[in-house]
Amino acid sequence: MSSPSSNLRGINAQKPLGVRLGRLYAVYSDPRWISPDPLELVLPFRTVADREIAALTASSLAYGRVAQILKSLHAVFGVMGGSPADYVRNGSEERFRRDFHGFKHRFHTGEDLALLFAGIRDALERWGSLEACFAAGFDAACHKTVLPAAERFCGVLCHRFPGGESTLLPSPSHGSACKRLNLMLRWLVRHDAVDPGGWTRIPASHLVIPLDTHMHRIARDLGLTSRKAADLRTALEVTRAFRMMFPEDPVKLDFVLTRFGINPEFGENPLEKC
Numbered sequence: 001m002s003s004p005s006s007n008l009r010g011i012n013a014q015k016p017l018g019v020r021l022g023r024l025y026a027v028y029s030d031p032r033w034i035s036p037d038p039l040e041l042v043l044p045f046r047t048v049a050d051r052e053i054a055a056l057t058a059s060s061l062a063y064g065r066v067a068q069i070l071k072s073l074h075a076v077f078g079v080m081g082g083s084p085a086d087y088v089r090n091g092s093e094e095r096f097r098r099d100f101h102g103f104k105h106r107f108h109t110g111e112d113l114a115l116l117f118a119g120i121r122d123a124l125e126r127w128g129s130l131e132a133c134f135a136a137g138f139d140a141a142c143h144k145t146v147l148p149a150a151e152r153f154c155g156v157l158c159h160r161f162p163g164g165e166s167t168l169l170p171s172p173s174h175g176s177a178c179k180r181l182n183l184m185l186r187w188l189v190r191h192d193a194v195d196p197g198g199w200t201r202i203p204a205s206h207l208v209i210p211l212d213t214h215m216h217r218i219a220r221d222l223g224l225t226s227r228k229a230a231d232l233r234t235a236l237e238v239t240r241a242f243r244m245m246f247p248e249d250p251v252k253l254d255f256v257l258t259r260f261g262i263n264p265e266f267g268e269n270p271l272e273k274c
Contacts, residue, residue, distance in 0.1 A: 017222065018245030021253055024270055028256045029193050033263065038062045039194070041073045042187060048198035049085040052130040052188055053120060056157075057084065059184035060116065060168050064106050072105040076113065085124075093118035093160070112161075112168045119157040131188070133157075135201040145236070146206050147172045150181055177235040183210040186251050194255050207251045209242060211235035218257050218270065 034040050038058040045051040054077070061072050079099050080087040091099075096117045100110030120130065127133040137152035154171040158164055165171060172178050190204050191197025209215065215238075216230035224241040227234040243250040260266045 021245065021270075025253055025256055028259065028266075029252075031193055033255075033259055033265075034194060036066045036070060038066075038069055038073055039187060041070070041077060043196055045084065047083075047085070048131070049129065050083050051196060051198050053084040053088055055184045055187045056120070056130065056169075059180045059187070061105050061108070062180050062183060068105070072103075075103065076100075088117050088121050089124055091117060091121060108168050112166060115160045116157065116166065116168055119160050122159070123156055131199045131201060134199075138202060138206075140203060140206065143206065145208050145239070146182075146185060146202060147178075147208060147232075149202075150178065150185070154181070172232055175232050177211040177230055177232050178208075179210045179212045179215075179235075182208045182235070182251075186210060186254060190249065190251070192252070204249045204251070205243075205247060207239075207249075209235055209239045209251050210254055211238060214261060215254065215258055218260065222270070 034043075038061070042051060042054045042058050045054045057076060057080075058073055061076070062069055077084070093114055096114035097111065100113045103110035103113060123130060123133045127136060133156060134149055134153045138146065138149035143149065151172050154169050155164060158166045158169055158171075169181065170176050170178055172181075185202070185207055187195050188197065188199040189195075189202050189207055209219075211219075211230055211234060213230050216225075216234060219225050219234075219238045219241075225234055225237045227237060239250050242253065246252055257270055260270045
């Protein structure tokens with residue numbers, strides 16, 4: 001019996017990969033396939049001010065088993081109430097520390113959330129929004145991707161942590177794929193049937209694929225990379241491959257492709273569906 005990888009290589013040889021993936025996107029980029037996903041806790045927030053803070057919070061905790069991620073996020077948003085923006089703007093490091101005392105999500109605690117939310121509040125006081133904070137470090141004419149702005153953004157938001165950095169919001173400068181930060185950017189920059197968007201100052205063409213081990217395996221099966229490490233270099237290589245097919249929106253396939261191997265309705269092989 002042939003392996004999924006060999007099947008994919010055979011299919012790829014028959015028709016252009018971009019055409020087949022474009023068909024896949026047209027059919028399966030549908031909100032009915034979102035759950036279970038941390039994005040489902042971001043979508044209810046209708047204002048950009050609330051959505052950007054919800055997206056940063058949800059993406060920062062988006063690691064581990066999805067059931068545990070959702071449980072942790074329900075707990076966090078339950079404390080923050082109906083407006084994450086109001087909660088952060090009107091809070092203090094001391095209040096955040098009290099509110100999330102005893103909270104734990106795998107490697108991170110309520111102390112991590114308190115310092116992150118205090119950093120977000122500081123950024124809101126200076127720039128007015130997280131989008132303006134991020135955009136202050138972005139130059140589309142000079143930067144090929146969002147990564148230089150993302151590195152600065154992480155430093156600004158994590159300035160209250162010891163050493164000015166945190167694994168809750170890891171900086172691209174350390175070479176990790178920064179999947180969670182790139183996931184937040186996908187949610188906020190792109191706007192389609194799945195991603196709610198809201199940010200208008202960052203072009204989708206500069207986004208980087210949110211690469212984790214699951215997307216890494218899919219990318220290798222599709223022939224988009226041969227690298228074995230799911231790190232930043234691989235994320236950039238996969239993004240360049242997608243950009244050759246979809247120059248204005250290189251991460252448009254992220255949602256659809258990551259349903260495969262997770263949702264039993266999709267199966268294992270993306271190209272068997274188109």
